[in-house]
Amino acid sequence: MTLTDALARPRPRDAGHASPMSLWRLLWLELRRNAMPWMFPLLAALFVFDAFRSAMGYGPFWDLRASALENKLLPDFVAFVAGVAAWMGSRDSRRRTRDLVDATARPRWTAQLTTWAATTLWVAAGFLCCVAVLYGVTASQATWGGPPWWPVAVCLAELALMSALGFAVGTFFPSRFTAPLAAVGAFLLSLEGFRNAVGRSSAYALLSPTTYVPDDDTGLFHHYLPDVSIAQLMFLIGLTMVALAILGLRRAADAGPQLRRAAAVIAVAGLAAAGTAIGLIGTARTQAYGTVIPALHDAANDRPIPYTPVCSQAAGVPVCVHPAYRNFLPDVTAALAPVLREIASLPGAPARVDQVVVNDLIPSNGAAITGVPPVFRLPMPATPDETSFGQNAVSFTSYLQATLVTVFVVGAHGFVTLGPVGGTPAQQAVVLALLQKARTATQTGSGPGNGSHTKADQVAAAARRFAALPATTRHAWLAAHLATLRAGDITLAQLP
Amino acid sequence: MTAAGLQKPEPRAEASRPRGLLHHPGLRLVRLHLASRRIPGALAALALCALVLRAGLSWHWSLGNGNGAQQVPVLIEAGAASIIAVTAQSPFGDPERATGRWLPYLRLGTAVGLTAAAFAAMAAGATADHLPGGTLDILRNTAGMTGIGLLLAAVTGGALAWTGPMAYMIVAQIGLIGDWTSPWVWPARPPHDLGAGLCAGLVFAAGIVVATVRGARAVREI
Numbered sequence: 239m240t241l242t243d244a245l246a247r248p249r250p251r252d253a254g255h256a257s258p259m260s261l262w263r264l265l266w267l268e269l270r271r272n273a274m275p276w277m278f279p280l281l282a283a284l285f286v287f288d289a290f291r292s293a294m295g296y297g298p299f300w301d302l303r304a305s306a307l308e309n310k311l312l313p314d315f316v317a318f319v320a321g322v323a324a325w326m327g328s329r330d331s332r333r334r335t336r337d338l339v340d341a342t343a344r345p346r347w348t349a350q351l352t353t354w355a356a357t358t359l360w361v362a363a364g365f366l367c368c369v370a371v372l373y374g375v376t377a378s379q380a381t382w383g384g385p386p387w388w389p390v391a392v393c394l395a396e397l398a399l400m401s402a403l404g405f406a407v408g409t410f411f412p413s414r415f416t417a418p419l420a421a422v423g424a425f426l427l428s429l430e431g432f433r434n435a436v437g438r439s440s441a442y443a444l445l446s447p448t449t450y451v452p453d454d455d456t457g458l459f460h461h462y463l464p465d466v467s468i469a470q471l472m473f474l475i476g477l478t479m480v481a482l483a484i485l486g487l488r489r490a491a492d493a494g495p496q497l498r499r500a501a502a503v504i505a506v507a508g509l510a511a512a513g514t515a516i517g518l519i520g521t522a523r524t525q526a527y528g529t530v531i532p533a534l535h536d537a538a539n540d541r542p543i544p545y546t547p548v549c550s551q552a553a554g555v556p557v558c559v560h561p562a563y564r565n566f567l568p569d570v571t572a573a574l575a576p577v578l579r580e581i582a583s584l585p586g587a588p589a590r591v592d593q594v595v596v597n598d599l600i601p602s603n604g605a606a607i608t609g610v611p612p613v614f615r616l617p618m619p620a621t622p623d624e625t626s627f628g629q630n631a632v633s634f635t636s637y638l639q640a641t642l643v644t645v646f647v648v649g650a651h652g653f654v655t656l657g658p659v660g661g662t663p664a665q666q667a668v669v670l671a672l673l674q675k676a677r678t679a680t681q682t683g684s685g686p687g688n689g690s691h692t693k694a695d696q697v698a699a700a701a702r703r704f705a706a707l708p709a710t711t712r713h714a715w716l717a718a719h720l721a722t723l724r725a726g727d728i729t730l731a732q733l734p
Numbered sequence: 735m736t737a738a739g740l741q742k743p744e745p746r747a748e749a750s751r752p753r754g755l756l757h758h759p760g761l762r763l764v765r766l767h768l769a770s771r772r773i774p775g776a777l778a779a780l781a782l783c784a785l786v787l788r789a790g791l792s793w794h795w796s797l798g799n800g801n802g803a804q805q806v807p808v809l810i811e812a813g814a815a816s817i818i819a820v821t822a823q824s825p826f827g828d829p830e831r832a833t834g835r836w837l838p839y840l841r842l843g844t845a846v847g848l849t850a851a852a853f854a855a856m857a858a859g860a861t862a863d864h865l866p867g868g869t870l871d872i873l874r875n876t877a878g879m880t881g882i883g884l885l886l887a888a889v890t891g892g893a894l895a896w897t898g899p900m901a902y903m904i905v906a907q908i909g910l911i912g913d914w915t916s917p918w919v920w921p922a923r924p925p926h927d928l929g930a931g932l933c934a935g936l937v938f939a940a941g942i943v944v945a946t947v948r949g950a951r952a953v954r955e956i
Contacts, residue, residue, distance in 0.1 A: 288908055317904070425900075429805055
């Protein structure tokens, strides 16, 4: 028989409550004796190598940079958080001091919660240091907006959950192998979350924080929609409460009837919160400018954010962008100028270029030429940055020119998701020719129904022939036939 | 009474020789060493890793094809390497170092044997479905990351040595997605890449040598 198995003596009625100071002292002891600070050099190296490097590759837009927290920094943290929490949770059993600590005045559950709290506090401190560095550098570069805090809150909630799960696993299965296995499990969960985010269309995948992959201009034209973040917080906090309450419901937790009842209430509340979050996420629907959960949605967030555009000239045409893109305006005008010169004075040629918000729901992302006089409405989903997911200056220029020429010749319906330009072979040939004249090499198109190499070669040959015409001849032909070409009534053979 | 008055004790009867192969002093030493390193638990954990790998391949947990399909196997291989790394921890510390003449050989045998067991377990788990890279990839990745874990155990102690393979695994995941070509990120290289194989082999050899000669650093457990 050990002390753990011995029946607890009933607490005397006149016994006073334990001093809160002793709880603080216990927390302070746990903070000092925690393994998490040993992870900081490693986590700092991973932060610099992965999250910070990636974020600095993105444009200086707050929400875009903040996405590195959820997509890069969080997965880097979770393995170590779960592993260290499991290590701390199994400490008393590994060191064979359970009997010793079970005999102390504090219920075992309270002491365990203190150890978990100390671990989580260290985790939060380390994570917030990384956030401070990332946001501090972004503050020195951004020309618009402010730091988003919802992603930070969601990340902290997920780290607290990983810490609780790891701690619970360490408590239930104390072994030197628990920590690495918990780390593997946590990272596997993180990988699966990401896989669900990119590979599946189920709304429930949104419960994973790594699901959130924002557009470049999130938070610039419209407010950041916190609906999904709120549901994620409910889900993560609910599960954390359940994991911690399960520790208190064990007999070995020495919690006593009152604390055991409290643990049960916490478990039920946690389950209710997580269940509610799952129910809410099921009602989520993707709109043009973010994901909306009707029960959590604040209509005030639908109002566009007012701003004064920043303008410049490209081949005599005013080009206006959002002030957050101020630094990219020279790149935009330099990219559009050659194309605007090619199509100047043709019917439907834009008299102005305005940046508009990215619309994920349509292949053109919202690019169109509309109005009288015509205005080229240009979404900019990526900026010229040297990142693995972004674009370099050459591909950025190509994207802008291809967007303008495609919209001008084929129309917004000419965009094909994840493919070359659509439209008829003649339209494709003219698009290619105009892009060649703008000195942009691009892929030969293969529109609907003409995917063969032979057809692509014919389009390329026609494009070369059309581009070789004298500028005045080409311009005159376009002026005369542009409406027919747009209508799709011109064949490749009819191109000069 | 003086010492002169003491009677010399009778010579002790010769201890009875152990019977049976299991009680042979050499085998007993090996058994105790393996028990002190929790090798049965390690083998069970390796078997668990193999089961997870098998489940991952059967249920297609990986991200797409190509390098993306390697993410889950590399994670499991890192887990196996982490388990081997934490077995380096000794519960005895300096007393064992001072008295164990056979200790380096025992450490060598344990590390090599566990690496072989990890490879066998991973290879068995990979039979569930086609594993991109095949068994050669498993051998290279597991051995290389085991080397990292054993090297870290010599620096930080065995208890937290699992962090080395885990940190390397995260770098390797970035390399897998980014199609890195450095041979030092061997999981991102094809299985027949000589440079990657040499780098992994070099790290494994260094880890084995350090684990044999020095073992895990004796630190106060947190």
